[in-house]
Amino acid sequence: MWCVAMVFMLFWEPGLQQFPRPCATRQALLAKECCPPWDGDGSACGASSGRGFCRDVVVPDAPDGTQYPFRGVDDRERWPLVFYNRTCQCMGNFMGFSCADCKFGYYGVNCLERRESLRRNVFHLTRTERMQLVSYLNLAKQTPSSDYVVATGTYREMENGSNPTFANVSVYDIFVWMHYYVSRDTLLGGAGNVWVDVDFAHWAPGFLPWHRVYLLQWEREIRKITGDDSFSIPFWDWRDARGCDVCTDQLMGEQNPRDPTLLSPGSVFSSWRSLCSQAQDYNARGVLCDARAEGPLRRNPGNHDHSRVPRLPTSAEVAFTLSLANYDTGAMDRTANMSFRNTMEGFGDPQTGLGSSTRMGMHAALHIFMNGSMSSVQGSANDPIFLLHHSFVDSLYEEWLRRHRPNPSQYPTSNAPIGHNGEYHMVPFLPLHTNREYFITSKELGYEYSRLLATSKYQLLSDSLRPYMEDLHAMWPWLLLASLCGAVAALGVPAAAVYIKRRVPAWPRLRKRLFLSPTFRETQPLLKRDKENKLRGYTAAM
């Protein structure tokens, strides 16, 4: 039924049309303006309705860290100024590249309705909810994005905007591309001429806020195509896991018995094609990913280099990481000591907190453990495990925020590696978001984690029992029928006996013959006799 509804939603989706499609034109690029009209009133940024205004983009002057020694060579520097210097600035609770959407956590035409969504443990989802999760992800993978396109060339290759090169990809693949684009290496011109020590979303303080807004945006796009506003990305709590618990055909796919690096044909994900996963090839050719299909998802959990990742993170390591009071420290990169961010990300040792660890912990351990698409930063979002993994990482970030209650000013303003200062606009988001805006509790962004609710043991227990309750739920009409039949029989048999006793004059003799005969009393099982009388109906109904 909901499948039909989903197909309906697909066609019902307004024909708007990670670059906002209306801004991926020669005209918009030459004018450097990304202020599309809001469908509701046709005015740029919905200005006539007071939703927002087209404004000059202000980028901060705060100095970046010294890790990246260039200026003016990468389109992601001072985002989004290479492409646009005017974008929509939305008012009140409005958001989106044309102010058509609401801020996270707000709903309704005027974005005045506040609601909180709940991200739950993936193992507490019912069978129906698991099927729904897989179908929603697959729908996103098959549905062309109506709102966004992806850049397949640099600004220079686009001849400074006069020759735009963008590609259509699916809703899911917009996010794969974004993850590639934000973490790709800097092309310095010509084959093999790249700078690899740069990443606008990893290895530095923006790691947690960036992935937070990324998941929020992803969740929103899935809600749009399915029409299901209650959809939330579940999490995989991998603490102390011995292996890939979510690698079942009901969830993220089992291992293929014929080729352990592939997924089982019983999983829909075995038919998915990856994109933007060949970083070395692009670097060798000095080009960007062209967003074409590159082959199946690869995953071989546990068959990784054990000297880099001896085991999946333990509860004790998570507890140690959460105890680190400083969000980031020192150079705020992979060398940072006693930094919550660096240890959480996996480059700080989860037992000592020392940076530049030769062993990968926490977040990074999971990526390497999967030994496939997940194991390269740029291509990792191809594997849907990415979502369950990062939902859990974000829940740990949230746990840390609630425990240490940092003031937003504790997020670094300057000298973080490029892309990571507080006021830097996160690459490649349009609409614009800054890192500091997502250094706040998820409550303010309209979502919560089931594992962080101040729950009693009873509630946790009942949550984990939900999948079983669903099975019981599916059986209840039968249980009810059976107990009704039982009740009818229980009441009916004595009533019938009384009736017979009163109305059948020959009953005492009959009774003697039927039940009290020596053969019956000693040797005949009761039910055998039932075959002849009305109790038969009762047994047949069972």
Ligand SMILES: *[C@@H]1O[C@H](CO)[C@@H](O)[C@H](O)[C@H]1NC(C)=O
């Ligand atoms: C924005 O870019 C356009 C086109 O290059 C230019 O004419 C304009 O002066 C720029 N505006 C600002 C505020 O830099």
Ligand SMILES: *[C@@H]1O[C@H](CO)[C@@H](O)[C@H](O)[C@H]1NC(C)=O
């Ligand atoms: C693009 O702009 C750069 C810097 O402003 C300039 O050097 C270059 O010649 C321009 N390229 C084209 C194709 O207009």
Ligand SMILES: *[C@@H]1O[C@H](CO)[C@@H](O)[C@H](O)[C@H]1NC(C)=O
């Ligand atoms: C992308 O899709 C749109 C709408 O279907 C179409 O008009 C456009 O030509 C496509 N662009 C490319 C580069 O394929």
Ligand SMILES: *[C@@H]1O[C@H](CO)[C@@H](O)[C@H](O)[C@H]1NC(C)=O
């Ligand atoms: C998988 O693990 C093997 C063994 O350590 C390693 O050689 C290989 O590079 C890994 N592959 C990926 C994609 O991580």
Ligand SMILES: *[C@@H]1O[C@H](CO)[C@@H](O)[C@H](O)[C@H]1NC(C)=O
């Ligand atoms: C981190 O601590 C180690 C061991 O004390 C020290 O050698 C290293 O210089 C420190 N790194 C930074 C970036 O402070």
